[in-house]
Amino acid sequence: EPEVTQTPSHQVTQMGQEVILRCVPISNHLYFYWYRQILGQKVEFLVSFYNNEISEKSEIFDDQFSVERPDGSNFTLKIRSTKLEDSAMYFCASSTGLTDTQYFGPGTRLTVL
């Protein structure tokens, strides 16, 4: 069964450094998402991406965040200058359509020191 995959599984970085989190969505899906979950808190929406552009973003998704689909398979989330409060589990998801099931990847645990 097709799955969303994410790399790395765990990323440790120093405050102020740039990180890129990578995702490979399910191949025939058209909508892509990033969510995050701070330890002990709810899963929060960051951004959605469709047709090679951002479709919607939350207030969390400020100028330090960016997303890109550099080729036909990868979907990346870049955090330009990480802060301590960016430490969280970041989940990538994809779906065939807006009303369809969103399938989540296993997550990348980001630790900012």
Add this chain to the structure above:
Amino acid sequence: KQEVTQIPAALSVPEGENLVLNCSFTDSAIYNLQWFRQDPGKGLTSLLLIQSSQREQTSGRLNASLDKSSGRSTLYIAASQPGDSATYLCAVRQDTDKLIFGTGTRLQVFP
């Protein structure tokens, strides 16, 4: 602003019991509701998706119902097993792309 609440926050039951997990949402104008399972430190596994026009969905021992007008959904797990131990999350989608998640119910099924 949509708020999604799950009760109880934690549940511990003996193996074999049938159980019900609850999800409430404050704004009934939803497009669909999705139930997920999350194992500790892991990703979210989609269990069931209910569209706003549907009343229930079934998958194996799982049955999810939706009462949109009252802002409630329930996830029924029949004949629970230790392998069902996980956190169960519900999430609603309104007229935007995002899912809005509840805080989850942590389920433990003991032998």
